[in-house]
Amino acid sequence: MEFLHQKILDNTVEKYLWFAGIMLFAFLFKRYISGILGTLIYNFFRRYTKDNRVKQFNTLIFRPASWLIMLLTASFALQLLNFPKAWEIKIAEYELPFILVKILRCIIALTVTWVLLRMIDFISIILRERAEQTEGKMDDQLVPFIKDLLKIIVVLISMGIILGGILHFNIAGILTGLGIGGLALALAAQDTLSNLFGSLTIFLDRPFTVGDLIKVGDVTGTVEKVGFRSTRLRTTEKTFVTIPNKKMTDSNVDNLTLRTFRRVNMTIGLSMETSPEQLQKIISEIQSCFDSKPEWTQENFVRFDSFSDHALNIMIEYYVPRTEYLEFLKEKEAVNFFILQTIQKHNSAIAHPIRVIKETKE
Structure with a gap:
């Protein structure tokens, strides 16, 4: 038993064993402890969601909670040890033990912030789930905005606690003393x-x-x-x-x-062999197709528009009351097939460019 009372760096072997045992216990049971912690916190959110999302919540919170458990355990276990006098040195007028304690507290504060950010992620999942159950889209748009806002608030509060509460910086003095630097920062933050x-x-x-x-x-x-x-x-x-x-x-x-309608405007060139009677029948039948659709707007028209070098041009303009893109394409395709069938029905054809080549003999 004398071995347990031997001192190494101002601490007995027994104290080192207690420290190692506590840390080992926390390492082995951190998953179990973080699971219990996650379940207890999840019970607060249970009333706001229909599905059981405890596994999802524990998955989100496991890593930061595990780190927090290990850090809190280390902070407690370190109280059992004495800081070696051989290590008591000063760095920038501060004792090394003082610096190490401040660093540990800052890391714990950052880990708590990490846990809170993960909780905000889970809250956003619940809000998104409830927003999807409503008909309006405004709440769907607000969910990511609220998520980002809460995260910014948490980070700012965490920075204030670390700088003011742990490191004891005079935040007001820092902001006042920025001077020209603050003006430059304000200009940089303008965008x-x-x-x-x-x-x-x-x-x-x-x-x-x-x-x-x-x-x-x-x-x-x-x-x-x-x-x-x-x-x-x-x-x-x-x-x-x-x-x-x-x-x-x-x-x-x-x-x-x-938009309530999608507009289609096209010009179709019929062959020059098309007679006026054929042309009138084709125009009339296409116009009747549009007029027969009561849900379509009455601004549709089919007109004999112009002549070109090789075609008789018909202008067709109509509005499809299908705002979804795929539904619009189906309607447009159906109209195109009807126009093609109508042209063929009246023994006409789509005009093709004609190139005339004249050969001269010298």
Whole structure:
């Protein structure tokens, strides 16, 4: 037993064994302890979700909770040990034990922040689930915005606690003493503030919501997220485009989802052999097709428009009351087949360019 009372760096072997045992216990049972902790916290959210998401919550929170358990255990176990006098040195007028304690507390504070950020991720999952049950899209758009807002608040509070509460910095004095540096920081943050006000304008004015197909400049895509700084679009080529919110508010935004009809305008050239009687019958029959559809707008028209070198041009313009792209393509295809069948029915044909080559003899 004398071995247990031998001292190494001002601590007995028994104290080292106690420290190692406590840390080993925490390492072996951290999964079990974090699972219990996760279940207890999840019970607070259970009333807000229909499905049992305790496994999903524990998966999100496991890593940060495990680190937090190990750090808290280390902080407790270190109380059993004496700091070796041989290591008591000063760094920038501060004792090494003081510095190490501050570093440990900062790491614990950051780990708590990590846990809170993961909890916010889970809250956003619940909010998104409830938003999907409503008909409106505004709440779908607000969920990522609220998620980002809560994360920013948590990070700012964490920074304040670390700088002011743990490191005992005078935050007010730091902000006051920035001077010209603060002015430079404000100028650098000008674009960020502009984008922030742009996001508020988007939420208040609601020119579009998540899921809308919009066109901004030369970019056309579906809105996937409206954040603090930018709006993200998924284009028809499946690329992901990020546009600053300031540009969204300064540009002309064409919300293609809100249109009631899709316009089709085409010119068809019939062969020059088509007689006036055939031409009138073809025009009349195509116009009758549009007029027979009560859900279509009455602004559709078919007219004999002009002559060209090799064709009699018919202008066709109609509006399809199908805003979904695939449904629109089906309607357009059906109209194209009907036009082709009508032309063939009246013994006419689509005109082809004619090239006349004259050969002269010298």
